[in-house]
Each structure stands twice: as C-alpha cells, then as structure tokens.
Amino acid sequence: MNGATKDTDRKRPRYISDRKGFFSAEQAERTRKRSREMEKKVRTRLSSAKGRAKALAYFDELMRYDGVRAVELKEFREKGGKVVGTLCVMVPLELIEASGAKHIRLCSGYYEPVHPANELLGDAGLCPLVKSTLGSKMVSSDPLVDMADMVAGPATCDGKMKLAEMLEDWVPVVMMNLPRVKLGGTSSELWLNEVLHLKRKLSELTGRKVTKKALVERIRKWNEASELWNKVCDLRKGKDPPISGQDAMLVVQASQSDDIDRWVVKVRELLKELEEKVRSGGSVAEKGSARILLMGSPMIYPNFKIPSIVEESGGSIVTDELCTGFRLMADPVLLDDLSEKEIYSALADRYYFPCSCPCFSPNDERLTRLFNAITTFGVDGVVFHSLRGCHLNNLEATKIELALRERGIPMVKLESEYDEGDVEQVRTRVEAFVEMLKARRKK
Amino acid sequence: MSDFKGRNIRPLRLASQLLGVAFVLSLLIGIPTFGTFPVLRNIFLPNASCRYINSAPTSCYYYQVQDGLVQGSSGFYLDLLILLLAVVIAIVLLGRFWCSWLCPFGxxxxxxxxxxGLLRIPPLRLKWAHRVLLRRVKYTLLFLTVIISLPIGISALGISQCQSTLALPFCQVCPAKGFFTVSQQVLGLEPWGTTLPILAIVSLLLFLVSSFFLRNAYCRICPMGGLMALFGRVSLPYLRKDPDKCTKCRVCLRVCPMDHDRVYDEMERMDVAGEDCTLCGRCVELCPEEGCLSLTYGPYDLVSSRRPRKRWWSLPLNKTRENGK
Structure with a gap:
C-alpha cells in the first residue's frame, strides 16, 4: 500500500503475474470498440429525447467515451498533475481537490469489460460493476480509468473491497477502512482517521500540503454545487418535471469526474434553462405518466438500461435513492468551527453518516429518506433494481418492500446483468408495473 | 461563524444575551429591575443578580433556595415552597430558554x-462516558446543597453554629461570587480587607479555563440548570424533531454545545429537548433537512430548520477564486 510507483513495480502482483501477456491485443481492441459503440448508442438515445434542455450537451460531451475529459486530464498529467480515482461515494472529493489532484470516478458502466474480468475470476455470481471496473483496467479499455495515478477505495461491500485489492496490481491503492456498523462516536472517530490517512497519502502523491485554506475554499465550492443540485431536484417535484431521470443522473455523475468549478457554472446555466421551461409549462414526461422512484444498485453511465426502460414505458423518474443519483450531492458539509480538526471531522461526517448505502447497519435512514422522497415528490411507485450478485441490495429489497407495502406503495424488484440480453424481459415487467400504477391512480 | 446555514438565530440570541448581561449590570449599579415595591421585590424569578453585588436589591434564585432551606425550618418551609412554585411555573412557561438566551454565565x-474559535483552537470533545458522568454532577451539586443546608437550619440537630461557615454552600464555590467580590473590591465599591473568597476565585478560574476549551462547560454541571432539568419534561417550549425527516447526518450532535445525544439518537418521540437542551437553536440553524428540527412553544413552531444556503457574509478565507472563471 505504498504510494510510490517504484515500490508497486517491485511488488509481485497478486492476481496476474504476466500482466502484458494475459490478454491479446485483439481482445483489448474489441473491448474498446464495443465500449465505444455502447456509449454512443446510449448518448444518441439520450440526446434525441424530446424537449431536452440544451445545456445538457455539455454533460454528454464530458461523459462520452474518449471524450474531452480524458484529453484534458492527459494534458494535466503531462504537466505533472495527479489524478485520483474513487471507487465509492464515501471518498471526500473536496480533499482530493484541495491537495491539487483531480478526481475521476472509476466505477464502470460499460458492458464489454466484464468479459476479461470473468476470464480471470471465473465467478459468474460476482457483481458486474466490479467486474467491469476491473476489466477496463485489465485491458485498459477506458481512457478515463487509465488516467488514475492513485485509487481511493473505501471498503464498502465485499466486491468493492476486493476490487480495490485487485486494482493494486496496476495502480497504487489507498484502502479506506469504512466502519460498516454506524455506532456514532467510535465509528466517527475511525472514519476521521481514515480520511486523515487519505490526506497524508494525497500529500505524498502530489507533493503538496493540503492547507486548511484550500480545503475550506473547496468545501464552500462543493456546498454551492450541492445547493444547485438540490435546486435542480426541487424542480422535479412539480407536476411537469423539466428534466428526465436519466439526464439528472448524467449531470450528477459528471460532477464526480469534472472540475467542480466548471460544473457549477454549467449547472447554473442548466438550472436557468430548466426554470424557464417550468415557467413556460414544458415537460419531458408524457402526459399522465406514472411518477417513479428509482433505487437499488448503482447505475453508472452508460449503464442506463433500467432508467431508459422505465422512461420508455410511460414512467417518469422524478427522484431516486441511488449512490449514483440524488444521494451523491444531497448533503453539504456544514462547518461550525474553523479549527483544522473540526473541519476534517465535519468533512468525514458528511461522507459517512448521511450515506444510506446498504453496506451499513443499521440503515434505517434509507427508509426514512425513501418515505420522505415519496411524499415530497409525489411518487406513485418504486422500481428497485439490483445488479446480479449485489447481495446487500437484494437483502434490503425485502425489508423495503415490506415497509412500502404497509404504506400502500407498490414496488417492483428487478435484477439485471451487464448485457443487453435481459432488456425485453425487464421491459415487459416494467410496462406491466407502470400500467398498474396508472390504473391505480385513476381509481 | 458558518456562512452556509438554513436559519440564522444567533443574532437574535446575542441581542437577548446582551439584555441578560445588561440586566445583571444594571443591578450592579443599583437599579432594581422589579422596583423596590415590597411585593414585587419578593418575586424571585430565575435571575442572575448575585447576592455578592452590594447594591443588588434581589438575588439569584439559587441563593433563595439555599436560604429557604436554612431559614425555613421555623416557618414550615413556606417561603421555599412558594419560591419553588414560582420557579416551576417559570420553567413550565419559559423552559430552559433562560440558559442560553439570558443567563450571563452562558x-x-x-x-x-x-x-x-477565532484562535482556531478545536473544542474539547468529551467521550460519551465522560459526558454522561458530567451530566450527573449537576444533580449531585443540587443534592449536596440540600443535604448541607437542610440540617444546618434545624436547631434540634445542634449544628447551628455552622451557619456562619456552611450556609449557602453553593455560593461558596460559585464563580459569580469570586467575580463580583473581587471586581467590586478592585473598583473600590467595597473596602479591601474583608477575607478573600479563595474557593470562589479558584472556581472562577476553573470556569474560565474549562469553558474556554469545552463548550458550555459550566452549563453541564450547573445545579440551577439541574433544578430546571428536573422539570424540563413538562415545560412548554421544547426542541421538536420530526423523525420522519431525519437522515441521521449527525450535524445536530456535532454542533450542539451541550453534546446532547438525544437530538441525534431519538427516532421515536418528537420532544428531543430532554434534560440537557438549553434551546440555543444551534442545531435548528444547521440541520440541512427542511422542517426536521424546530424550536417549539406548546403547539407552535417558533422556528424550523430549512435547507442551508449561502449567507451574505463570509469570512476573509473565501476571497480566492470565484466561480472558476
């Protein structure tokens, strides 16, 4: 777990000793090609949607395969800059920015890189997101993932934890010991120490001290971003949501890899356009569509399979309970005291306590958040999606379904893989669900 | 201090606190608040005018409690009961608003x-066990006051000679006594040469040092607060939490100067004020959830939390980049 590249080279890889020779160049090329094709398809579908805000074009460009971001980061690295990849939402991005590095989200939504990972691991039951992320690093199919000089990986679920360990064969990893039992004082202290450890590792990487001034300035910026994101979400509370669920997810996921200063400017433009749209009565949802809340396993761009099916079947995603959606930026860092220790503790708490990832126990706040969202957004039904092999979400699905049943909110549970094979099957179920919701409302 | 919050209660509270301090200072120069009218003079609402201010016409209610315990045995403790009744009514009506809105100690x-905060020194954070221990100290002090004052007043016990030394046991260790005695002597309002209240001066120093490092250090052990806390459950003003809106982000507990765990832990009852909340509204200011925490009076919400936004003031730290342009 040493930050310096030299040491990692000397260290014997744990998983593949012959890294170069394990895959043929053809396979890598095929993975790249298919990833590009898949992303292009998704992007075309998203951008051809009717009544879509024009300001969203920026986010399309940013998130596209082989897009501007990879080029920018390449230039940044050539000038000596460092890029840090993050694996889960618990990594304080303010800290990475304050250290002078840039951050990218490593979790991959591409389908094709699953196969190289499968060849190595041979575990069909493992979470496809983990496999895809590993695969894209193995055959270096994603130019953005290749930019990472270091990876910050909180040990959330089993898959992510071992993924971080496996990634060590390619890139230095800072594992973060996330206390999965939320106890209050003791877990807060442990997590604070992990954040401070990350801070030291970041300073080693960039050779720059993380100053308090820079950190506070970054926290202020992210608070501004969070305020804007909440405003965008507020617009979806109304009868006519001006932005689709997929686009909203695209916007918020872009914040994980973008410069937040630029993101804030662009989202402010977007917000202005959306507000204008609300005033003139424009809506992206068709009339009488069922209002859906999306929750469950992460859906990383371009894996927008489930949301696209929902929105094509007459549903309108008005909010979500996803770590790749609303939850990502919902909470600001509230500074009370400006001493260094208190700033770090506020930062660590922000990334730990409000997070309702199913890897935590107790996780009752997930239900609270869910019910709160159902009332404020006027949700008709819940679509619960879990990736194959996502045990934590599978387990919580039962709890959530029972709690929803008590309140008379219907829920459908979908399980999906990282391929196109199950699209039609899922579509049939979602269509039936949406029809049922519409019929219920008419009653 | 923080320029990103939902509500802004602090200025109002500061004004109220200044009023509270002015109240004591006016007594210091001999202007009676309730007038010197005989009946009004005897109403002792919780106030903080110290008996050791020479010209003060009334005194702190805790002094009256101790006095009533000692002197009361001849009169069936009637004065004390009337006083306690007045205090209970005041607590029911005003709750512990007193503590963080008016009390000069606060x-x-x-x-x-x-x-x-200006010196950027982090506050001392106590461990949970120590916090719980401190919470008991205020009841212990209250109990000790009673157990010392009461027998001294009963002449049959034959320890009346202790009256000169041990009556008013709490006043002997109260930081206010140290402060006012010394300051009056320094200002020449009282002649030098009377004995120096060493205990009170030590506790004054302790008070200053401990509350510099530990937020609301004295409030945690204050027996006056302890007496109020006993009746806190029935008071009309309270801190209300809507557990349905709580996302357990723990901001409330982090900013609470009393480290009042209940505001974070409680997920069933609406009233989270409990024994320790002084209704300062810090958590209401910073709670990021719309309408989750409120300062409530009976059925009315005085102020509720709302989503934080950028405030117009900001610290000089912020004068760097703007909007990435």
Whole structure:
C-alpha cells in the first residue's frame, strides 16, 4: 500500500503475474470498440429525447467515451498533475481537490469489460460493476480509468473491497477502512482517521500540503454545487418535471469526474434553462405518466438500461435513492468551527453518516429518506433494481418492500446483468408495473 | 461563524444575551429591575443578580433556595415552597430558554468559545462516558446543597453554629461570587480587607479555563440548570424533531454545545429537548433537512430548520477564486 510507483513495480502482483501477456491485443481492441459503440448508442438515445434542455450537451460531451475529459486530464498529467480515482461515494472529493489532484470516478458502466474480468475470476455470481471496473483496467479499455495515478477505495461491500485489492496490481491503492456498523462516536472517530490517512497519502502523491485554506475554499465550492443540485431536484417535484431521470443522473455523475468549478457554472446555466421551461409549462414526461422512484444498485453511465426502460414505458423518474443519483450531492458539509480538526471531522461526517448505502447497519435512514422522497415528490411507485450478485441490495429489497407495502406503495424488484440480453424481459415487467400504477391512480 | 446555514438565530440570541448581561449590570449599579415595591421585590424569578453585588436589591434564585432551606425550618418551609412554585411555573412557561438566551454565565461561556474559535483552537470533545458522568454532577451539586443546608437550619440537630461557615454552600464555590467580590473590591465599591473568597476565585478560574476549551462547560454541571432539568419534561417550549425527516447526518450532535445525544439518537418521540437542551437553536440553524428540527412553544413552531444556503457574509478565507472563471 505504498504510494510510490517504484515500490508497486517491485511488488509481485497478486492476481496476474504476466500482466502484458494475459490478454491479446485483439481482445483489448474489441473491448474498446464495443465500449465505444455502447456509449454512443446510449448518448444518441439520450440526446434525441424530446424537449431536452440544451445545456445538457455539455454533460454528454464530458461523459462520452474518449471524450474531452480524458484529453484534458492527459494534458494535466503531462504537466505533472495527479489524478485520483474513487471507487465509492464515501471518498471526500473536496480533499482530493484541495491537495491539487483531480478526481475521476472509476466505477464502470460499460458492458464489454466484464468479459476479461470473468476470464480471470471465473465467478459468474460476482457483481458486474466490479467486474467491469476491473476489466477496463485489465485491458485498459477506458481512457478515463487509465488516467488514475492513485485509487481511493473505501471498503464498502465485499466486491468493492476486493476490487480495490485487485486494482493494486496496476495502480497504487489507498484502502479506506469504512466502519460498516454506524455506532456514532467510535465509528466517527475511525472514519476521521481514515480520511486523515487519505490526506497524508494525497500529500505524498502530489507533493503538496493540503492547507486548511484550500480545503475550506473547496468545501464552500462543493456546498454551492450541492445547493444547485438540490435546486435542480426541487424542480422535479412539480407536476411537469423539466428534466428526465436519466439526464439528472448524467449531470450528477459528471460532477464526480469534472472540475467542480466548471460544473457549477454549467449547472447554473442548466438550472436557468430548466426554470424557464417550468415557467413556460414544458415537460419531458408524457402526459399522465406514472411518477417513479428509482433505487437499488448503482447505475453508472452508460449503464442506463433500467432508467431508459422505465422512461420508455410511460414512467417518469422524478427522484431516486441511488449512490449514483440524488444521494451523491444531497448533503453539504456544514462547518461550525474553523479549527483544522473540526473541519476534517465535519468533512468525514458528511461522507459517512448521511450515506444510506446498504453496506451499513443499521440503515434505517434509507427508509426514512425513501418515505420522505415519496411524499415530497409525489411518487406513485418504486422500481428497485439490483445488479446480479449485489447481495446487500437484494437483502434490503425485502425489508423495503415490506415497509412500502404497509404504506400502500407498490414496488417492483428487478435484477439485471451487464448485457443487453435481459432488456425485453425487464421491459415487459416494467410496462406491466407502470400500467398498474396508472390504473391505480385513476381509481 | 458558518456562512452556509438554513436559519440564522444567533443574532437574535446575542441581542437577548446582551439584555441578560445588561440586566445583571444594571443591578450592579443599583437599579432594581422589579422596583423596590415590597411585593414585587419578593418575586424571585430565575435571575442572575448575585447576592455578592452590594447594591443588588434581589438575588439569584439559587441563593433563595439555599436560604429557604436554612431559614425555613421555623416557618414550615413556606417561603421555599412558594419560591419553588414560582420557579416551576417559570420553567413550565419559559423552559430552559433562560440558559442560553439570558443567563450571563452562558453569555460569558459563549464569548470564550467565540475567542477560541477565532484562535482556531478545536473544542474539547468529551467521550460519551465522560459526558454522561458530567451530566450527573449537576444533580449531585443540587443534592449536596440540600443535604448541607437542610440540617444546618434545624436547631434540634445542634449544628447551628455552622451557619456562619456552611450556609449557602453553593455560593461558596460559585464563580459569580469570586467575580463580583473581587471586581467590586478592585473598583473600590467595597473596602479591601474583608477575607478573600479563595474557593470562589479558584472556581472562577476553573470556569474560565474549562469553558474556554469545552463548550458550555459550566452549563453541564450547573445545579440551577439541574433544578430546571428536573422539570424540563413538562415545560412548554421544547426542541421538536420530526423523525420522519431525519437522515441521521449527525450535524445536530456535532454542533450542539451541550453534546446532547438525544437530538441525534431519538427516532421515536418528537420532544428531543430532554434534560440537557438549553434551546440555543444551534442545531435548528444547521440541520440541512427542511422542517426536521424546530424550536417549539406548546403547539407552535417558533422556528424550523430549512435547507442551508449561502449567507451574505463570509469570512476573509473565501476571497480566492470565484466561480472558476
């Protein structure tokens, strides 16, 4: 777990000793090609949607395969800059920015890189997101993932934890010991120490001290971003949501890899356009569509399979309970005291306590958040999606379904893989669900 | 201090606290608040005018409690009961608003905390076990006051000669006594040469040092607060939490100067004020959830939390980049 590249080279890889020779160049090329094709398809579908805000074009460009971001980061690295990849939402991005590095989200939504990972691991039951992320690093199919000089990986679920360990064969990893039992004082202290450890590792990487001034300035910026994101979400509370669920997810996921200063400017433009749209009565949802809340396993761009099916079947995603959606930026860092220790503790708490990832126990706040969202957004039904092999979400699905049943909110549970094979099957179920919701409302 | 929050209660509270301090200072120069009218003079609402201010016409209610315990045995403790009744009614009506909105002790502690904040020294965070222990100290002090004062007053016990030394046991260790005695002597309002209240001066120093590092250090052990806390459950003003809106982000507990765990832990009952909340509204200011925490009076919400936004003031730290342009 040493930050310096030299040491990692000397260290014997744990998983593949012959890294170069394990895959043929053809396979890598095929993975790249298919990833590009898949992303292009998704992007075309998203951008051809009717009544879509024009300001969203920026986010399309940013998130596209082989897009501007990879080029920018390449230039940044050539000038000596460092890029840090993050694996889960618990990594304080303010800290990475304050250290002078840039951050990218490593979790991959591409389908094709699953196969190289499968060849190595041979575990069909493992979470496809983990496999895809590993695969894209193995055959270096994603130019953005290749930019990472270091990876910050909180040990959330089993898959992510071992993924971080496996990634060590390619890139230095800072594992973060996330206390999965939320106890209050003791877990807060442990997590604070992990954040401070990350801070030291970041300073080693960039050779720059993380100053308090820079950190506070970054926290202020992210608070501004969070305020804007909440405003965008507020617009979806109304009868006519001006932005689709997929686009909203695209916007918020872009914040994980973008410069937040630029993101804030662009989202402010977007917000202005959306507000204008609300005033003139424009809506992206068709009339009488069922209002859906999306929750469950992460859906990383371009894996927008489930949301696209929902929105094509007459549903309108008005909010979500996803770590790749609303939850990502919902909470600001509230500074009370400006001493260094208190700033770090506020930062660590922000990334730990409000997070309702199913890897935590107790996780009752997930239900609270869910019910709160159902009332404020006027949700008709819940679509619960879990990736194959996502045990934590599978387990919580039962709890959530029972709690929803008590309140008379219907829920459908979908399980999906990282391929196109199950699209039609899922579509049939979602269509039936949406029809049922519409019929219920008419009653 | 923080320029990103939902509500802004602090200025109002500061004004109220200044009023509270002015109240004591006016008594210091001999202007009676309730007038010297005989009936009004005897109403002792909780106030903080110290008996050791020479010209003060009334005194702190805790002094009256001790006095009533000692002197009361001849009069069936009637004075004490009337006093306690007045205090209970005041607590039911005003709750512990007193503590963080008017009490001069509270104002001085916050001033010290503010200075500490300016010096960027982090506050001392106690471990849970120590916090719980401290909470008991205030009841212990209350109990000791009674157990010392009461037998002294009963002449049959034959320890009446202790009256000169041990009556008013709490006043002997109260920081206010130290402060007012010394300051009056320094200002020449009282002649030098009377004995120096060493105990009170030591506790004054302890008060200053501990509340500099630990937020609301004195409030945690104050027996007056302890007496109020006994009746806190029935008071009309309270801190209301809507557990359905709580996302357990723990901001409330982090900013609470009393480290009042209940505001974070409680997920069933609406009333989270409990024994320790002084209704300062810090958590209401910073709670990021719309309408989750409120300062409530009976059925009415005085102020509720709302989503934080950028405030117009900001610290000089912020004068760097703007909007990435």
């Amino acid at each position: 104002a001085v502690q916050e001033l010290l905390s503010w200075v500490r």
